[in-house]
Amino acid sequence: MPKKRGYHHGNLKQALVAAALELIEQKGPQGFTLSEAAKAAGVTPAAVYRHFHGREDLIAEAARQGYEIFADLMQFAYDKGQPSALASFEATGRAYLAFARKYPGHYMAMFESGVSVNANAELARAAARANGILEKAASDLSERIPPEKRPPAAMFSAHIWALSHGVVELYARGAPGARAPFPPEELLESGIGIYLRGLGLIPPDN
Structure with missing residues (x-):
């Protein structure tokens, strides 16, 4: 089974922030979920918790x-x-x-x-x-x-x-x-x- 694309990021934390910023521009700061940010960054929702406690922490x-x-x-x-x-x-x-x-x-x-x-x-x-x-x-x-x-x-x-x-x-x-x-x-x-x-x-x- 191929590895998930997100794990190849050199900087997963920054990839998540970049994904969040794009979603904020598209949907507003309250219009997206942590799962959507993870998906946009190419990682599983669980991977987000390596760097952030939750969506508010990411924002x-x-x-x-x-x-x-x-x-x-x-x-x-x-x-x-x-x-x-x-x-x-x-x-x-x-x-x-x-x-x-x-x-x-x-x-x-x-x-x-x-x-x-x-x-x-x-x-x-x-x-x-x-x-x-x-x-x-x-x-x-x-x-x-x-x-x-x-x-x-x-x-x-x-x-x-x-x-x-x-x-x-x-x-x-x-x-x-x-x-x-x-x-x-x-x-x-x-x-x-x-x-x-x-x-x-x-x-x-x-």
Whole structure:
């Protein structure tokens, strides 16, 4: 009897994550079973338990890898904008949209699966690194605001994260009936501009 194809994988764990990511893109993070992921990877369901406790654990690993990619993209965007605090801040906002488009499976595992960022220590660290980059960009920019009027950097970055997430969810992921008359990039840029003008960080439009 021939051996099952899956046992020839050089990295069974990563093969399972890749299979899960494809299924997440096709069916959503709650739309597939562990058996389906195993079948897509070419292994038996029992083989999955060599690396994962269950489906949620598999999705958590996909999310962790997503946060690592996300953090790298955010760091690249931040560095590219230097030495301008404003350019770095705006670039990290755009990186969010770019990530969601290029890595939809990871994005859904991270933000739409219901898996907590505290599901395990590795996932928590990866999520904190990504959040820390945006918070650093916000902190750099908010130095221009008088201390008595300066919002906490965590709040500042959370506002931009929420704005970016909203644009992605409503207008950048093909949701039915959610078409805007403007490109998502333009919506995000103008939204960030309005926010920053409100804080007095960029001059008002004439």
